Amino acid sequence: MKLHSYWRSSAAFRVRIALGLKGLPFDTQPVHLTLGGGEQHGADYRALNPQELVPTLVAGEAVLTQSLAIIEYLEESYPEPALLPRSPVARARVRALALAIACEIHPLNNLRVLQYLGQSFGADEAAKATWYRHWLETGLAPLERQLAASAQTGRYCHGDQPGLADTCLVPQLYNARRYALDLAPYPTLLRIEAACLELPAFLAALPERQPDAP
Template sequence: MGGQLQLYSYWRSSAAYRVRIGLNLKGLAYETLPVHLLRGGGEQHGESFRRANPQGLVPVLKHGDLLIRQSLAALEYLDEAFPGHSLLPQAAQDRQRVRSIALAIACDIHPLNNLRVLQYFERSWGVPQPGRDGWVRHWIEEGFAALEAMLVDDPTTGRYCFGDTPGMADCCLVPQIYNARRFHVDMAAYPTLLRIDEACQALPAFGAAGPERQPDAPPE
């Protein structure tokens, strides 16, 4: 399939951050289509964006006429559609390992801390900011404790989540650690996660995907 790659993205969306890392690891050029999740009540709720994604969520990866509306589906599509750096290993037993780590983050940690969840707490239940922040920290800490246990002594863990080549699991882990730091999670309890994050951050593909380096990031 031909056509330009475009990414509907918000600079601080961790799900969009995952896809930006994957695009960079694959060495693919793409255009950012910013969707501001806060301005005017959230541009993701507008009619024009809802045509791209009825869920009203970023990211959406657009390739020609194709729209991919989930970050992990987008990463797998990039891996299958484009040559070069592999985001998933070849063997079935290894692929399930990488998917398990990625899904533990993308399905079990991140959705509980999503902006729409926190906004619902505020609007519908009147939960004050400290309570919302405590909710976020609780679920990140519980999830990170499990990830640390999954990774620390497993023989497949290398410099990165799986072996010595960064892949889909690392695309998910790094943005979630960024979120953890935003909410002042004490990362000292997760030395393996910190080590992997440090290795990833040394790579240009991860640095260029960072939230503060995006075209829609506010001035410092």
């Protein structure tokens, strides 16, 4: 398998974690998101992924896009170790936690959104950081409450085995630190993150450990 990735992309970070948890080997094809206006906008990459986003996973003849769809593919193709629990209700809970990050927080703070704020509204770096932190706080606060209140929360977001929700949480907290968000109000999230970062799959997926990291 070949993963088209950018070292600091949180979406690619999720997929790297999932591949590591599954114990699946893969090659990394770096796609620099800012160099020369962004390699993702080049004709060759656009032919591979018309959305011009990372990650893209090439698995045999299949070309897969969107991080959560890729992780679901990995789960269905390589079911052990499982990233989703068995019961339909529990699976829905884990997916909801993952989507709370991937759909409610991440899109508002995506690179192209931050670039648009600067290009179209004249937002400087300080204003972009304020925007970023606002949407992080808006999304992380209810996630903290939800996880702290649930008996289904264990060492990880769901029980005592890392799964889909954890692959989303750790990259989001990594980005929160980049933008100097105070994480003290989120002790449950920090506890889960610390447990995740004891595992080789999460450590190997860290941005600074990627071949294209500066």
